[in-house]
Amino acid sequence: MRKLILLATMALAAAVLPSALASAAPAPAPAAAPATTAAAPTAAQLLAKTNSCKQISNGKYKTDEDVSGKTVAVCDANGAVFWKADMDIDCDGQRSTQCNEDTDCCYQDDTAFHQSDGKPLNAAKLPYIVVPSSSSIWKYSSSQLKGGGSCAVIYNGKVEYAVIGDTGPTQIIGEASYATAKDLGINPDPSNGGTDSGVTYICFKNSTVSPIENHSAATSKGESLASTFVNNN
Numbered sequence: 552m553r554k555l556i557l558l559a560t561m562a563l564a565a566a567v568l569p570s571a572l573a574s575a576a577p578a579p580a581p582a583a584a585p586a587t588t589a590a591a592p593t594a595a596q597l598l599a600k601t602n603s604c605k606q607i608s609n610g611k612y613k614t615d616e617d618v619s620g621k622t623v624a625v626c627d628a629n630g631a632v633f634w635k636a637d638m639d640i641d642c643d644g645q646r647s648t649q650c651n652e653d654t655d656c657c658y659q660d661d662t663a664f665h666q667s668d669g670k671p672l673n674a675a676k677l678p679y680i681v682v683p684s685s686s687s688i689w690k691y692s693s694s695q696l697k698g699g700g701s702c703a704v705i706y707n708g709k710v711e712y713a714v715i716g717d718t719g720p721t722q723i724i725g726e727a728s729y730a731t732a733k734d735l736g737i738n739p740d741p742s743n744g745g746t747d748s749g750v751t752y753i754c755f756k757n758s759t760v761s762p763i764e765n766h767s768a769a770t771s772k773g774e775s776l777a778s779t780f781v782n783n784n
Contacts, residue, residue, distance in 0.1 A: 591774035636725030655741035664698030667762035679716025686721035695756035712773030
């Protein structure tokens with residue numbers, strides 16, 4: 552009988568012990584929260600870094616052909632150059648419902664820089680900006696800018712990330728594609744659209760978006776470079 556009681560006690564202890572050990576064991580550590588991507592800079596944060604101008608252009612640009620005053624300087628910064636101007640609408644490149652000979656009196660069926668398939672850019676779909684062609688005023692290549700380079704365009708509290716997609720007149724600055732204007736809430740019509748002032752263009756040195764026609768890649772790269780620009784200026 553005593554042996555039977557002893558055996559029963561041992562069996563009961565064997566059954567209870569694992570549960571007791573389990574309850575006494577420390578709870579597993581909670582899984583680490585996934586890393587969050589830092590938010591892209593706001594328009595205000597970017598503009599705060601463009602309050603002063605270290606002019607690198609040899610003189611200034613006009614905003615339009617029919618104005619006499621030259622008021623826009625190209626300014627240097629750590630990792631970027633910037634200028635504050637108007638926005639004229641560039642509708643050149645691939646023909647579309649929005650951009651063609653009928654909608655734009657000055658339409659051209661080509662752009663200075665091309666898609667990865669060799670075709671001109673599509674102004675109606677791709678946000679891009681226009682830089683002045685190289686001249687004695689300024690050579691964009693001397694500031695480490697090139698076709699497909701990444702830029703932030705700021706207007707009325709909004710930021711649009713675009714690429715350098717075309718070149719324009721040597722004496723005029725302040726132009727972007729139909730798609731850029733539309734995304735910023737500016738009238739994109741090439742015949743009567745654009746805005747006379749209030750646009751800031753920040754182009755990041757030694758940057759390239761590839762392929763140039765990939766706007767999501769332009770946005771991702773632009774946000775990263777914009778964060779660096781804000782932190783380093």
